[in-house]
Amino acid sequence: MSSTNIKHALLKNFLKCIVLSPFAISFINLNTLKSGIEFQWENSDNFKKLNWYQRDNKKMAKNTVFLFLRKSDRKTGLLKVDVKVPKPFFKKIKEEKVNLCQVEIGGFTKQTRCLVNIPADIELNKEKNMINIFPSSPIPSNKDNYAIVLKVTNPNRGGLYQFHSFGQSSGNIPVSFYLGSWTLKMQSQ
DSSP states (O other): OOHHHHHHHHHHHHHHHHHHHHHHHTTOOGGGOOOSOOOOTTOOTTOOBOOEEESOOSTTOEEEEEEEEOGGGOSSOEEEEEEEOOHHHHTTOOGGGEEEEEEEOOOSSSOOEEEEEOOEEEEEETTTTEEEEEESSOBOSSSOOEEEEEEEEOOSSOEEEEEEEEEEEOSSSOOEEEEEEEEEEEOOO
C-alpha cells in the first residue's frame, strides 16, 4: 500500500468517527451513570460502614430512607439506638415520620419493605441533632434484619450526608458503643 492510500484510509476512518460520534453519544444518558467508587474522608479502623437504601436521591424530593441494622452490625441486643443526623436532614425530620421495623432487604427481584413495625418511643434531640429510639422490648441479636425508616424531604443541596449510630447493649451492665455510619448520596441536579 502506498503512503497516499494509507493517508486516505486514515482520513476516511477519522471522518467516520467524527460523523458517527454524536449519534453514538446521544444514546448515553449522562444523568444515569453511577460511580463505581466510594471513598471515605479520614478512612480509619474506627469507621464502620453500614448499609442503607433510599427510594429517591434527588434534592428536595420526598424520600424514604432505610438505615439498616443487619445481624452482622449487632453483636448484642439493643436497648436504645441513637442516630446523629446531619443538620440539613434533621431540620426536615418529624417524630411521626420515623419508624423502627423488622425489614426485608430487597434486591433485583424484590423491593425493600418493612415486615413488622417495632413499637418504640422516638425522641428528637434538637440540641445535638440526634434521633433517640427506645424500643418497647430490646432489639434482639438474632438473624433478623432491622431498619430505622425515615420519611423525609431531601435537602436542597446535593452531596454526601453521613449519619452515625450508637447503641446501648441489653446485657446486665448496659454499655453504649458505636454501631457504624451510613453515608447517603444526594444528586446535585
